[in-house]
Amino acid sequence: MTVTTTVRTAAALSRPPAAAPQFLDCIAGDLARVEERLAETTRSDIGAVRDISGHTLLAGGKRLRPALALLAARLVGRHWDEPRAVSAGAAAEMIHLATLMHDDVVDESRERRGKPTANAVFGNGITVLTGDFLLARAISLLAHNDENLHVVRVFSDVTVAMAEGEVLQAHVAHDLEITEATYEEIIGRKTAQFLAGCCETGAMLGSATDEERADLRAYGCDLGIAFQITDDLLDLTGDPRKTGKPLGTDLRDGRVTLPLIHTLKTADAEDRTLLRDLLSDSEISDEHIAAITAIIARHGGFEAARRAAEARAQCAGAHLHRFSAGVYRDALERLARYVVARDR
Amino acid sequence: MTVTTTVRTAAALSRPPAAAPQFLDCIAGDLARVEERLAETTRSDIGAVRDISGHTLLAGGKRLRPALALLAARLVGRHWDEPRAVSAGAAAEMIHLATLMHDDVVDESRERRGKPTANAVFGNGITVLTGDFLLARAISLLAHNDENLHVVRVFSDVTVAMAEGEVLQAHVAHDLEITEATYEEIIGRKTAQFLAGCCETGAMLGSATDEERADLRAYGCDLGIAFQITDDLLDLTGDPRKTGKPLGTDLRDGRVTLPLIHTLKTADAEDRTLLRDLLSDSEISDEHIAAITAIIARHGGFEAARRAAEARAQCAGAHLHRFSAGVYRDALERLARYVVARDR
Numbered sequence: 061m062t063v064t065t066t067v068r069t070a071a072a073l074s075r076p077p078a079a080a081p082q083f084l085d086c087i088a089g090d091l092a093r094v095e096e097r098l099a100e101t102t103r104s105d106i107g108a109v110r111d112i113s114g115h116t117l118l119a120g121g122k123r124l125r126p127a128l129a130l131l132a133a134r135l136v137g138r139h140w141d142e143p144r145a146v147s148a149g150a151a152a153e154m155i156h157l158a159t160l161m162h163d164d165v166v167d168e169s170r171e172r173r174g175k176p177t178a179n180a181v182f183g184n185g186i187t188v189l190t191g192d193f194l195l196a197r198a199i200s201l202l203a204h205n206d207e208n209l210h211v212v213r214v215f216s217d218v219t220v221a222m223a224e225g226e227v228l229q230a231h232v233a234h235d236l237e238i239t240e241a242t243y244e245e246i247i248g249r250k251t252a253q254f255l256a257g258c259c260e261t262g263a264m265l266g267s268a269t270d271e272e273r274a275d276l277r278a279y280g281c282d283l284g285i286a287f288q289i290t291d292d293l294l295d296l297t298g299d300p301r302k303t304g305k306p307l308g309t310d311l312r313d314g315r316v317t318l319p320l321i322h323t324l325k326t327a328d329a330e331d332r333t334l335l336r337d338l339l340s341d342s343e344i345s346d347e348h349i350a351a352i353t354a355i356i357a358r359h360g361g362f363e364a365a366r367r368a369a370e371a372r373a374q375c376a377g378a379h380l381h382r383f384s385a386g387v388y389r390d391a392l393e394r395l396a397r398y399v400v401a402r403d404r
Numbered sequence: 405m406t407v408t409t410t411v412r413t414a415a416a417l418s419r420p421p422a423a424a425p426q427f428l429d430c431i432a433g434d435l436a437r438v439e440e441r442l443a444e445t446t447r448s449d450i451g452a453v454r455d456i457s458g459h460t461l462l463a464g465g466k467r468l469r470p471a472l473a474l475l476a477a478r479l480v481g482r483h484w485d486e487p488r489a490v491s492a493g494a495a496a497e498m499i500h501l502a503t504l505m506h507d508d509v510v511d512e513s514r515e516r517r518g519k520p521t522a523n524a525v526f527g528n529g530i531t532v533l534t535g536d537f538l539l540a541r542a543i544s545l546l547a548h549n550d551e552n553l554h555v556v557r558v559f560s561d562v563t564v565a566m567a568e569g570e571v572l573q574a575h576v577a578h579d580l581e582i583t584e585a586t587y588e589e590i591i592g593r594k595t596a597q598f599l600a601g602c603c604e605t606g607a608m609l610g611s612a613t614d615e616e617r618a619d620l621r622a623y624g625c626d627l628g629i630a631f632q633i634t635d636d637l638l639d640l641t642g643d644p645r646k647t648g649k650p651l652g653t654d655l656r657d658g659r660v661t662l663p664l665i666h667t668l669k670t671a672d673a674e675d676r677t678l679l680r681d682l683l684s685d686s687e688i689s690d691e692h693i694a695a696i697t698a699i700i701a702r703h704g705g706f707e708a709a710r711r712a713a714e715a716r717a718q719c720a721g722a723h724l725h726r727f728s729a730g731v732y733r734d735a736l737e738r739l740a741r742y743v744v745a746r747d748r
Contacts, residue, residue: 104568105568106568106571106572106575107575108571108572108574108575109567109568109571159536162532162533162536165528165529165532166528166529166530166532166533167529184509184510184528185509185510185511185574186510186571186574186575188506188509188510188532189506189510189567189570189571189574190567190571191536192503192506192535192539192563192566192567193564193567193568193571195536195539195540195563196539196560196561196563196564196566196567197560197564199543199556199560199563200557200560200561200563200564203553203556203557203560204557206553208553209547209550209552209553209556212543212547212553212556213544213547213548216540216541216543216544216547217540217544219536219539219540219543219544220537220540220541220544222536222540223453223533223534223536223537223540224448224449224450224453224537226533227450227452227453227530227533227534227537228450228452230452230529230530230533231450231451231452231530
């Protein structure tokens with residue numbers, strides 16, 4: 061069983077993940093090398109660690125974080141150190157996967173992208189520990205290159221921010237009074253800072269000037285906000301066959317996101333009371349979700365969130381004006397449009 | 405409530421933890437500064453993160469890992485950079501606390517050192533996330549000093565090993581066929597490599613030669629094996645009022661440790677069958693524990709484990725012969741005797 065898994069992992073990892081959008085073709089070779097590095101780096105001599113890492117690696121992620129680091133490095137392009145860029149991309153993905161594994165334990169999620177989560181297959185305990193393994197392995201991979209201290213700094217700081225963001229999110233769960241500012245603080249910490257860190261890392265690896273580095277960070281930050289608002293929208297308006305998770309998971313877990321925040325602010329007293337009643341039930345059924353989304357739709361909550369995401373994606377693109385046009389800038393611009401237009 | 409916690413934390417942290425043994429007086433000032441650094445570094449602006457970190461910091465740890473790093477640095481003594489030494493000690497303790505928090509979630513432990521665990525008070529989810537916060541914050545603290553890449557390397561590698569050791573331990577839980585070699589591999593990864601890493605870090609901070617560094621690593625490794633064998637002994641023979649946890653916790657969690665491994669190898673067929681029957685029951689009661697410890701005692705399992713721990717502690721001391729005599733070498737020698745003689 062262990063041998064089979066390993067063979068399957070090696071074969072599957074020799075090609076880039078199926079979900080990578082076409083405009084990333086300009087870094088397809090780099091992404092393939094990231095997959096190889098991921099396979100090597102997660103190859104523990106402890107069978108269970110290898111199996112769970114393999115399960116998570118093969119779950120069909122978008123590899124957005126490695127792509128950002130690679131595109132930023134290529135865009136700046138003053139310097140190209142392939143082993144370092146590939147390692148930085150792999151480390152970013154490992155940190156991301158580790159936090160997903162821990163989040164799934166925290167949220168007791170059974171499915172992600174239409175596949176069973178690691179905790180559903182292997183149990184909470186070993187999943188928490190394998191998350192720790194991936195997190196530490198990512199830092200170790202970076203720390204074994206003598207020039208990488210600043211990369212370690214960026215990635216450890218974003219990991220601190222992600223943990224804080226997730227705790228803050230858990231802390232305000234079910235709180236219908238949260239403001240847009242609190243919502244943005246949560247998604248800033250749990251998503252946007254990491255994407256900003258990936259762009260910053262790529263910029264540093266490409267020997268960016270201070271201004272270029274700041275621009276790419278700002279791009280990643282706005283991209284991250286746009287990405288997360290869209291994620292939260294898809295939770296309520298997406299097609300479960302495409303998103304791979306049931307509608308309204310956020311609502312069931314008590315996560316109050318932008319469409320709802322907007323609606324709670326703008327709806328009339330009657331609809332506000334109705335929303336509060338629906339959300340205060342101990343069990344949120346599919347009928348509850350349908351009723352809640354109808355109220356949100358009536359008050360333009362989805363439209364407001366979509367506009368907010370699009371505005372941020374546009375801001376992200378605008379931060380790239382300093383860079384000369386070409387495939388890499390084009391890919392980053394298209395990526396910003398993609399994160400808000402995607403349906404999965 | 406948050407304010408109260410913070411005030412209490414600050415006051416309690418201004419003195420070294422009560423549990424520090426007297427022979428650490430030679431580094432009492434250093435340990436006090438580690439406490440200050442711990443308090444500063446875990447001061448998140450997210451209230452819940454601060455509360456849970458504070459709860460764990462105040463739970464009365466021995467601060468063994470900072471002590472090892474500080475003693476090793478002082479012993480080598482060719483160089484003394486207080487801020488770096490204090491940060492390394494604080495980072496080691498934060499990594500240790502993070503792994504304890506995760507282990508308590510994995511094992512569903514409700515008490516540690518006679519106090520409720522973080523997961524018992526705050527729940528599993530926020531405890532997993534605050535563990536991640538502490539882990540990442542430790543790396544971040546180290547990575548913000550330009551000379552620390554090798555320290556980051558050591559600490560991330562030991563964290564990888566700890567996660568692997570814990571997974572291996574979970575994987576072989578309830579397996580009565582495990583050998584002494586597998587047991588030593590588990591405790592090597594989950595405990596000894598970390599203590600070795602603390603000593604190695606201290607050695608590097610003190611500008612050790614390669615030989616001194618190897619000696620101090622070897623000291624830490626043997627110390628760690630002795631420490632963990634003793635911990636496992638105390639689980640079966642300690643006084644719960646002193647250890648702060650119920651007798652036989654390891655047995656109930658399916659952890660097969662040295663006294664039992666020894667007994668399963670040396671007992672007659674009748675006692676072996678009796679042991680297997682007792683251990684295969686779905687619920688291990690206090691009566692089960694008493695019957696099991698009686699069989700182990702009859703076959704000298706505790707004595708064998710105690711001798712193994714003492715032999716390792718002696719090996720640890722022997723690795724220090726190259727260093728000149730003085731308070732720091734004396735403290736490390738006494739520490740090796742202490743870890744096997746302690747009753748808590």
